[in-house]
Amino acid sequence: MRKLGLIAGGGALPLSLAARCAASGRPLFVARLKGMADPDLAQYAGADIGVAEIGKLFSTLHQEGCEAVCFAGVVKRPDFAALKPDLRGLTLLPGVVAAARRGDDALLRHLLGLFEREGFAIEGAHEVDRAMTLPPGPLGRYALGPEHSADLAQAIAAARTLGGFDIGQAVVVAGGLVLAVEAQEGTEAMLRRCAELPTHLRGSPEARVGVLVKWPKPIQDRRVDLPVFGPDTIERAAAAGLAGIAGEAGGVLLLQRDDLIAAADRLGLFIVGISPGAEAGS
């Protein structure tokens, strides 16, 4: 197996991937992005690298013999004016900033291109660990009921359209109403806002209504930035009175899968993966 350079932002995803590599015996080097990567990643071979130290990142990955890289974890859009790039970073930064002005997707594509031109293969998190994505069909104890299928179809249609505009990857629909659409605030803030809407617009723990749908953007490079479900997603969806969460089968990453399923089973929410193309009949 070719050696993997894991470029680790914040959150639990990089830890899961590193553990997976260790368990399968895959050689690994972790580039821990300063101020973002979980300190627990220090248990694996790696180095701390600033987000604009591109020269150091490239040379370290080459020295370590990494043939492929995987971008994983949360990387907030930096304040480009406040970055401290190294020499290589300085030459690349203008192109990065220009790409960033064209949206999140353009920025990611540009970064991937830089790594590819440097000779690295790019692997998505779902390629590093195939067990990590949402499978088709129900996950956990609760299945999607027929009373939720209209909301689900509406939410998928809206999420796909929004994604085409490089807007967010998440939509909440309850009882035929689009309650919320995610843009730069993130899924957690969006679900919090749903929980603050008048109770008659949404469901409750006693009578759950509505569904959160996350769907990859049709324009996006699936090797980075796939939408994510984690235990927090379930907790927040439950607090908003939703009946469940759904996403594209194979197109949503699962964080802490066991905890995720346990939370859904405990709170009575469904989790379902929808195969692309099958959503009209769902």
Next chain:
Amino acid sequence: MRKLGLIAGGGALPLSLAARCAASGRPLFVARLKGMADPDLAQYAGADIGVAEIGKLFSTLHQEGCEAVCFAGVVKRPDFAALKPDLRGLTLLPGVVAAARRGDDALLRHLLGLFEREGFAIEGAHEVDRAMTLPPGPLGRYALGPEHSADLAQAIAAARTLGGFDIGQAVVVAGGLVLAVEAQEGTEAMLRRCAELPTHLRGSPEARVGVLVKWPKPIQDRRVDLPVFGPDTIERAAAAGLAGIAGEAGGVLLLQRDDLIAAADRLGLFIVGISPGAEAGS
């Protein structure tokens, strides 16, 4: 001039329209929706009517000789289970609830149909007072700069697409990024959320970036629920660091027009009306 029955929800719009009718000598009767309408409306001929007292509303409007009705002001989606309908309301409520399940636009269309079948003509607020909508071109002292035209075009395209899904009527774009999309939370909450995003994603009072666009839904009946700009819109947009606000010329209602323009001039924001079809070249 035919006598107008003004069905008044919350906010300043019904007061503006009533004042306009009084100034122009148009006969007027104000149905003040209980718990919503501004108490100052009591200065005009009218009556307090509960939101589900449809029988009383119809008979009162007929007795008063109203030939046309105008729906104006904020009417929050009620909790249908908690309504206290009169006899006529009881017979009509199931249809209203069924329409509400198909979204905001379906609900409004259904309500308009009920009034039309009862013999009333429907007038939009912009028909009652033509001076009330956003004119084409700049309003106030500040004009749209060329540095804002890409954000403007992107926001218009997104808003029109979202409207086609009966999602909100408002989008914020800054520096090529869609910062926020409005759904059920309303424009004020959406702008508040923009003001909470990291400052490097948005502008500031010193270097304003980005635009709020409001655009009518392509599917909507323009006689009700046109998007609105008021002085609050400018205050909130300014707090979020935006450079200005824009909307469809003739398709956005202006509340407290003088105060709106004064706020924009004081805070340095542009207001611009875009003629439909001209947005690609803007």
